[in-house]
Amino acid sequence: MPLLEVSQLQVEYASQGVPFQAVRGVSFTLEDGEFIGIVGESGCGKSTLGFAITRLLRDPGHISGGRVLFMDKDLAQLDDAALQPMRWADFSIVMQSGMNALNPVLTIRRQFEDAFQAHGFRNKREMAERIRTLLRMVKIDPQFADRYPHELSGGMKQRVSIALAMALSPKLIVMDEPTTALDVVVQRSIIQNLKQLRREKTFSAIFISHDLGTVLELADKVAVMYAGQFMEIQSARSILEHPLHPYTKALLKCFPDPMAEHIEIAGIPGSPPDMKRPPKGCPFAPRCEFVQDRCRDEMPEYRRVGDSYVACHFPGVEGGSK
Numbered sequence: 001m002p003l004l005e006v007s008q009l010q011v012e013y014a015s016q017g018v019p020f021q022a023v024r025g026v027s028f029t030l031e032d033g034e035f036i037g038i039v040g041e042s043g044c045g046k047s048t049l050g051f052a053i054t055r056l057l058r059d060p061g062h063i064s065g066g067r068v069l070f071m072d073k074d075l076a077q078l079d080d081a082a083l084q085p086m087r088w089a090d091f092s093i094v095m096q097s098g099m100n101a102l103n104p105v106l107t108i109r110r111q112f113e114d115a116f117q118a119h120g121f122r123n124k125r126e127m128a129e130r131i132r133t134l135l136r137m138v139k140i141d142p143q144f145a146d147r148y149p150h151e152l153s154g155g156m157k158q159r160v161s162i163a164l165a166m167a168l169s170p171k172l173i174v175m176d177e178p179t180t181a182l183d184v185v186v187q188r189s190i191i192q193n194l195k196q197l198r199r200e201k202t203f204s205a206i207f208i209s210h211d212l213g214t215v216l217e218l219a220d221k222v223a224v225m226y227a228g229q230f231m232e233i234q235s236a237r238s239i240l241e242h243p244l245h246p247y248t249k250a251l252l253k254c255f256p257d258p259m260a261e262h263i264e265i266a267g268i269p270g271s272p273p274d275m276k277r278p279p280k281g282c283p284f285a286p287r288c289e290f291v292q293d294r295c296r297d298e299m300p301e302y303r304r305v306g307d308s309y310v311a312c313h314f315p316g317v318e319g320g321s322k
């Protein structure tokens with residue numbers, strides 16, 4: 001049985017009285033120790049999905065359908081009292097670096113101790129030892145434990161957030177753009193650190209990013225999200241060579257091959273649909289270079305193709321007519 005099984009998950013926001021679906025029937029599984037990367041343009045619903053799975057959605061967002069089976073429980077159905085003991089211990093989240101998940105009025109040590117104490121740990125000496133180990137794991141000198149968040153750089157704060165998310169050895173960590181707001185050098189160093197941690201640790205992760213390059217480095221499999229839906233899931237090994245969905249192909253073109261002689265970065269012409277008025281057919285049809293009449297009329301079914309999943313009437317096409 002997979003560690004996590006998300007099926008037909010839907011999230012609705014009630015925006016100025018008009019509800020709209022930001023996540024529209026997302027399904028995937030995650031095995032023990034597996035990393036899934038979720039990529040897509042801004043606004044496609046990646047963070048909403050991460051917040052829905054970890055049950056951190058706030059008004060006006062709510063889960064309007066589907067299941068999130070995790071360790072034999074449907075997280076979508078649990079109330080706060082049932083979720084509380086699972087937070088940190090069974091699953092945790094690393095927020096976008098700009099979001100400052102750390103409490104500004106508590107020292108780093110206190111934030112770790114609070115998480116430990118909420119789960120029954122009392123022994124100060126053991127806690128101090130564990131905090132030292134965790135900080136070293138994310139390459140922070142343990143003497144910073146007694147500092148306040150504002151005394152740390154952005155990169156250090158994000159490293160502390162990662163250590164905090166790992167503090168109680170949860171089975172699942174959701175990372176929502178963990179390095180996006182940081183400068184490139186710090187980003188690289190944190191990604192290297194995450195790569196090392198994933199080799200050493202036995203946790204699964206949902207790694208959300210608009211940066212396909214980073215996702216390909218870290219993830220076992222990649223889900224490509226567009227207009228609230230998964231367009232494709234494929235192993236990170238094969239998606240580069242054999243993208244099935246035209247949106248995936250278009251995204252790949254946005255990432256230059258660093259070995260290429262002439263680097264040309266293409267954008268994807270057009271913009272994603274207004275989620276308040278989703279189109280009848282495939283949401284990518286208006287921007288798709290391989291579009292056919294059927295695509296405009298009929299939403300493709302999300303189906304299995306070999307070891308991958310794709311929502312396209314013509315997966316893997318190399319040509320087409322407008």
Ligand SMILES: Nc1ncnc2c1ncn2[C@@H]1O[C@H](COP(=O)(O)OP(=O)(O)OP(=O)(O)O)[C@@H](O)[C@H]1O
Pocket residue numbers: 013014015022040041042043044045046047048049059060061210275
């Ligand atoms: N609190 C909210 N109230 C209403 N609509 C929201 C809210 N949060 C997000 N949305 C809308 O839901 C959709 C999905 O947004 P979401 O932030 O999940 O996308 P994203 O892919 O994570 O984008 P980004 O990479 O920019 O964070 C967007 O249309 C967004 O405007």
